[in-house]
Amino acid sequence: MADKQYAIVLxxxxxxxxxxxxxxxxxxxxxxxxxxTYRIWVTEMPLQGKFPRLHQEYQPSQCQHCENAPCEKVCPxxxxxxxxxxxxxxxxxxxxxxxxxxxxxxxxxxxVSDLHEAVEKCTFCMHRVSEGREPACVETCPxxxxxxxxxxxxxxxxxxxxxxxxxxxxKPEKNTRPRLFYLA
Amino acid sequence: xxxxxxxxxxxxxxxxxxxxxxxxxxxxxxxxxGFIGVVRVFWQGHEAxxxxxxxxxxxxLIATYAYFVxxxxxxxxxxxxxxxxxxxxxxxxxxxxVLLAFIILLAGFTQIGMELGHPxxxxxLFILSPNFSAPIVWMGLFYSIxxxxxxxxxxxxxxxxxxxxxxxxxxxxxxxxxxIVATSNxxxxxxxxxxxxxxxxxxxxxYLVVSGIAGGAALLMLIYNIIYKFNVPDFYSDAMAGLGKLxxxxxxxxxxxxxxxxxxxxxxxxxxxxxxxxTLLKGPLSSHFWxxxxxxxxxxxxxxxxxxxxxxxKALGMAGxxxxxxxxxxxxDFIVAGQLPPMRAGLEGAGVETIAGLVQYSPSVGExxxxxxGLGLFLFLYFMSERFLVLDEQxxx
Numbered sequence: 001m002a003d004k005q006y007a008i009v010l011x012x013x014x015x016x017x018x019x020x021x022x023x024x025x026x027x028x029x030x031x032x033x034x035x036x037t038y039r040i041w042v043t044e045m046p047l048q049g050k051f052p053r054l055h056q057e058y059q060p061s062q063c064q065h066c067e068n069a070p071c072e073k074v075c076p077x078x079x080x081x082x083x084x085x086x087x088x089x090x091x092x093x094x095x096x097x098x099x100x101x102x103x104x105x106x107x108x109x110x111x112v113s114d115l116h117e118a119v120e121k122c123t124f125c126m127h128r129v130s131e132g133r134e135p136a137c138v139e140t141c142p143x144x145x146x147x148x149x150x151x152x153x154x155x156x157x158x159x160x161x162x163x164x165x166x167x168x169x170x171k172p173e174k175n176t177r178p179r180l181f182y183l184a
Numbered sequence: 185x186x187x188x189x190x191x192x193x194x195x196x197x198x199x200x201x202x203x204x205x206x207x208x209x210x211x212x213x214x215x216x217x218g219f220i221g222v223v224r225v226f227w228q229g230h231e232a233x234x235x236x237x238x239x240x241x242x243x244x245l246i247a248t249y250a251y252f253v254x255x256x257x258x259x260x261x262x263x264x265x266x267x268x269x270x271x272x273x274x275x276x277x278x279x280x281x282v283l284l285a286f287i288i289l290l291a292g293f294t295q296i297g298m299e300l301g302h303p304x305x306x307x308x309l310f311i312l313s314p315n316f317s318a319p320i321v322w323m324g325l326f327y328s329i330x331x332x333x334x335x336x337x338x339x340x341x342x343x344x345x346x347x348x349x350x351x352x353x354x355x356x357x358x359x360x361x362x363x364i365v366a367t368s369n370x371x372x373x374x375x376x377x378x379x380x381x382x383x384x385x386x387x388x389x390x391y392l393v394v395s396g397i398a399g400g401a402a403l404l405m406l407i408y409n410i411i412y413k414f415n416v417p418d419f420y421s422d423a424m425a426g427l428g429k430l431x432x433x434x435x436x437x438x439x440x441x442x443x444x445x446x447x448x449x450x451x452x453x454x455x456x457x458x459x460x461x462x463t464l465l466k467g468p469l470s471s472h473f474w475x476x477x478x479x480x481x482x483x484x485x486x487x488x489x490x491x492x493x494x495x496x497x498k499a500l501g502m503a504g505x506x507x508x509x510x511x512x513x514x515x516x517d518f519i520v521a522g523q524l525p526p527m528r529a530g531l532e533g534a535g536v537e538t539i540a541g542l543v544q545y546s547p548s549v550g551e552x553x554x555x556x557x558g559l560g561l562f563l564f565l566y567f568m569s570e571r572f573l574v575l576d577e578q579x580x581x
Contacts, residue, residue, distance in 0.1 A: 036535075038535055042533045043534040045531065073376070076306075076321045077314070095305075097301020099241035102238065102241040103242055103377055106379035106527055107527060112241075117301065174379065
């Protein structure tokens with residue numbers, strides 16, 4: 001049987017910009033307070049249309065857990081690695097803080113953590129997933145923007161959305177093959 | 185045992201005619217400032233002392249690391265030409281070449297050692313858990329080998345029983361080869377970054393090697409003028425002319441490479457790369473670029489080499505001085521420019537602050553202090569060697 005392959009599917013049209021996901025992430029993962037220290041973010045996209053017919057979308061994002069992860073390739077000590085489930089993680093004890101992964105990441109998803117004394121990023125909340133729970137950002141979202149699941153399980157909500165709806169990935173030209181899918 | 189020590193006494197002499205004391209004192213002051221910087225980093229932490237950010241993770245210390253180590257490999261290249269490839273004009277400079285290359289490499293290691301958050305982890309993780317797909321692993325390996333080769337070369341060229349030329353030739357060849365590989369690999373540390381189009385590709389691996397050789401020649405021309413108070417003896421005329429010609433060729437190649445880099449970035453306007461080049465041409469790095477990179481590192485040295493026809497040794501010294509100052513800006517520009525275009529637009533909520541579409545970086549006092557450590561180490565160790573070691577016995581006895 002094939003390994004699970006985790007992914008998050010996002011329907012940005014549902015996003016209210018309440019930022020509950022960013023708060024949940026901070027509390028769940030003890031992310032230090034600071035302008036530069038965050039694992040996930042919600043970008044307010046530019047206004048579209050003309051007054052009075054205006055429209056605005058928000059784009060929540062985080063580490064894309066790329067299949068072809070540039071951060072993993074440039075990490076000199078294998079501190080950054082991919083699990084069998086396709087989740088990109090950092091072994092804090094192996095990080096020498098050369099910051100090559102930060103320079104290599106096309107999504108600016110990494111930062112230096114004073115708490116871990118290493119480079120930190122989204123982990124898909126693997127400590128929760130291993131207990132059968134969803135990542136904190138997924139669970140807390142009031143409108144269910146994010147859907148977390150196993151792409152190899154056709155019955156999962158994530159797989160069903162991907163098979164039934166048009167979707168796109170961020171910066172496809174970088175050939176990183178992200179595991180975050182945005183519904184069109 | 186005392187007899188063998190006596191042999192080495194012939195290598196030691198107080199050279200009062202060499203103007204080394206001002207540089208030793210300057211080096212000591214810079215070392216002291218650097219020491220304060222190091223204490224601050226260990227006391228307060230890297231993040232509190234350095235000005236690098238999430239968006240610009242590599243700053244001044246990566247630039248100064250590149251500045252030092254690439255100059256070192258350029259010197260090793262010139263030394264290798266003298267020892268291994270029969271360019272005998274450079275052989276008479278071999279002691280200074282090897283000594284400079286060794287000390288300036290050590291200076292570079294101080295910069296990367298202070299830049300890394302966990303330099304001691306690196307020492308065992310490079311052995312226990314190396315990722316061979318990471319260019320940094322190869323860079324570390326090759327520069328470590330270079331340091332060992334240069335240390336052995338030092339022993340060989342300072343052997344009081346005389347230099348074993350066959351051994352020196354083999355060492356010189358490997359110092360040249362490993363130096364080129366190490367520097368081009370340093371370029372690939374940046375060239376491998378697909379996220380940053382300004383870096384990505386073969387340009388920097390090539391440019392760094394060529395500019396390193398020019399840097400090695402420039403430093404030698406400058407040092408010889410300092411040591412001989414801008415009155416270099418005729419004994420070195422041919423070697424100095426050779427350095428001038430070598431530097432001239434490298435400058436020509438650098439102008440060629442830089443021109444195409446700019447044209448290719450502006451012509452088709454690949455995302456981010458054009459923004460990085462624009463920061464150099466008319467953005468926040470434009471004064472560095474036009475004054476440091478173009479005027480001091482390229483135009484002035486080329487003009488001095490052409491006007492002097494590579495014969496006036498004072499002009500060669502001035503060309504070397506201009507180039508070494510300009511090259512500092514060149515290294516800084518190349519490190520910083522590639523990181524100023526943000527990985528996502530600085531919109532509300534994105535967590536990225538931009539001004540005119542670019543993120544900002546300015547080195548902190550702490551970073552300048554660590555640079556002072558490297559520069560101070562170089563000045564102090566090298567000019568102490570000038571004061572107390574016999575570096576060119578042919579003319580001084």
